[in-house]
Amino acid sequence: MLLEVSDLRVSYGRVNALCGVSLQMDRHQCVGVLGANRAGKTTLARAISRLVPFQSGDIRWQGRSTARMRPDEVPGLGVAHVPEGRQIFKRMSVEENLLVGALTADSRPHRAQSLERIYALFPRLGERKAQMAGTLSGGEQQMVAIGRALMLRPQLLILDEPSLGLAPIVVQEVYRTIAAIREEGIAILLVEQNVALALDCIDRGYVLENGCVAVAGSAAELRDSAAVREAYLGL
Amino acid sequence: MTEQILQAIVNGILIGGVYAVLAVGLALVFGVMEIVNFAQSEFVMLGMYIAYAVFAAVGLDPIAAVPIVFLAVFAFGAAVQRLLIQPVLRAPMVSQIFLTVGLSFVLVAGAQLLFGATFLSVVTPYQTAALTFGGLQVSVPYLLAFLASAVMAALLWAFLERTDMGRAMRATSQNRTAAQLMGINPTRIYMIAFGLGTGLAGVAGAVILPYAYVFPTVGHNYSLVMFTVVTLGGLGSVSGAVVGGLVVGVIHAVSAVFLPTQLQNVVVFAIFLATLLFRPSGLLGAKA
Incomplete structure (x- = not known):
């Protein structure tokens, strides 16, 4: 297991941002964290990079807990994070x-x-x-x-909303690049609110709603899920 | 008259180079961690005393002692940052102001305790020497101070533009979170930036020692000029501080041709206020 997030809880003051989220990913996998705005996707990405503290649960990188690491120690593990808004x-x-x-x-x-x-x-x-x-x-x-x-x-590239605010033709270009990066064998954690777009590129996905995992499964399972089709694909 | 003004411009540039190094430290610290170090001019005093102590102990010329002074003040400044500034980095600005102003009192009192209130100076063989170019006189101690300052400024530029640590420092000042995602430890960067900023002030102190007296409150003579320079250059802009230093140096010197010496600081004050009124982001328009 490359990355294992177990029962992660994050709250900002009295607001629960993540309510016990678990996620696993293996080497070379492309995993999606999907869902609407404010569902907790960015919080999850930032927790993995240790930019936000968590109240309970654990994050393990190749079996080792990163709970006590500072954010600037995480890149040394081989985890790169492209933050929301490019920065x-x-x-x-x-x-x-x-x-x-x-x-x-x-x-x-x-x-x-x-x-x-x-x-x-x-x-x-x-x-x-x-x-x-x-x-x-x-x-x-x-x-x-x-x-x-x-x-x-x-070894792991976290991409937080790489298509946000870009023209459709540029979005296609970005996604072609993501596919090329996958080809090189780099694992990708893709945070994306455009579920239809993400489903073409991921192996598995976790759909977050109000900070909790609502649906999880392979790309095909998500595409077939009635809840996903109705809420995110407009079918 | 023209000759007098030309002479004043030359003198102004020579002094302005020192002002630039003084102010660059302040600008760097503000640019990286958004702290205004009101004790900056006390680090000039500290540099002067260290250079004086080295001179008194082993007879080393203050200009030659620049590396020693820099390292000593750098180390002291870095320790001050880690122990005193770091804890208030996220505190309200008022706490930060009280801290650095308080630090300046402590440094002045500490100097009084260690060295007494007497005026001290060093004796160098070139103290009264001057070079003559046409009708213009260039005082050797002022020239040496200027050259040493120029070398310091060039080294700082090379550090910021050409080294990994310098790039990491600029990255941290532009976007702290993104810098952390690149594996940069901001706490370490802040320590080094503050050490550098104060170290530069210390160097400015060492290079003026051949022509200036040192006493515990000598820093006050420089704080007005320093804040004028960084305001003029745009607070947080390193290149702005260099330009601002030269401009203030020249204006300071030229105004002395027309006005009594006692009014020199009034002119500096006027520039300070005019900048704040009309170009609050500085001459170069750089936004911090």
Whole structure:
């Protein structure tokens, strides 16, 4: 087991954000965390990265609990997180953004190859490597955010709403990239509110509602589930 | 008259270089952790005393002692950050102001305790030396202070732009959470940034020692200038602080040609207020 989240409870003050969520994923898998806005998807992603504390339950990475880790220790495990809203370093060049992505002991020595790899995956970033990242289009900024995370040479890539706020044609491009990243054998935890879009790309999915897992199963099972069809696919 | 003004401009640039290094430290600390260090000018005093102590003990020239002074003040500043500033980083701004202002009192009182209230100075062979270019005179101690400051500024630039740690520091100042997701420990970055900021102030103190007296409250002479410089340059902007330092240095020196010396600080005050009124985000318009 690569990642195991068990009975995770997170609350902000008196508001319950997660009500005992469990999730498992294996190597090379693409797992979706699906559901509407405010269902707790981002909270789950941020809990895995240790950006939010949890009240009970546990998160295990390759069998080892990460409960007592600081957020800046998590990337060292091989977990890269592309946060919601991209959060790139706007007043740094594209290349500098990428370089900051490879600061851990495992990724730093491979930094030159990683850069080449990212520029091959996103030729447009190669053309604009000296440009200030904040001046790029939304789609290009998303590529910087994904590229920066890949610089870590992660075993797990957490993608939080990678399509949010992008034009449909750019969304397709982002999803083609996600498919290419999967091909490389990197496990992906995909947080997505566009359930139809995500179902084409995931092996298994967890549908969150009000902080709890409402439905879980393989992509095919979710597609066949009456609840999912009605609530998220509009069928 | 033209010659007098030219001379004043030269003097102003030489002093302005030191102001720049002074203010860069303040700007860096604010840019990275959004703390205004009201004790910054006391670290200038600290640097002067350390340079003085080194001079008194082994006769080392204050300019040559810059690396020692920098390391000593860096270490002290980093410790101050870890033990005093870190706990109030998320506290209301009022607590942060009280803390750094209180720290400045403690440092002044500590210097009084250790060194007494007397004015101390060093004796260097070049103290009164000057170079002449055409009709312009360049005082050697001022020139050396300027050159040392320029080297410090260049080193800081190289650190911020060309090293992993420098990039990590800029990343943290732009987006703390994203920086954490890159494996950067903000607490460590804050410690180093504060050490650097205060270390630079200490260096400014060391390089002016060949032409300035040191006494416990000497920092007060520089705090007005320093805050004017960072306001002018845009609080939190490192390049703005360098430009602001040179501008204030030149204005300071040129105003002395037209006004009695006692009114020099009035001009600096006027720039400070005018900046706040008309360009609150600074000359370069950089938003912190």
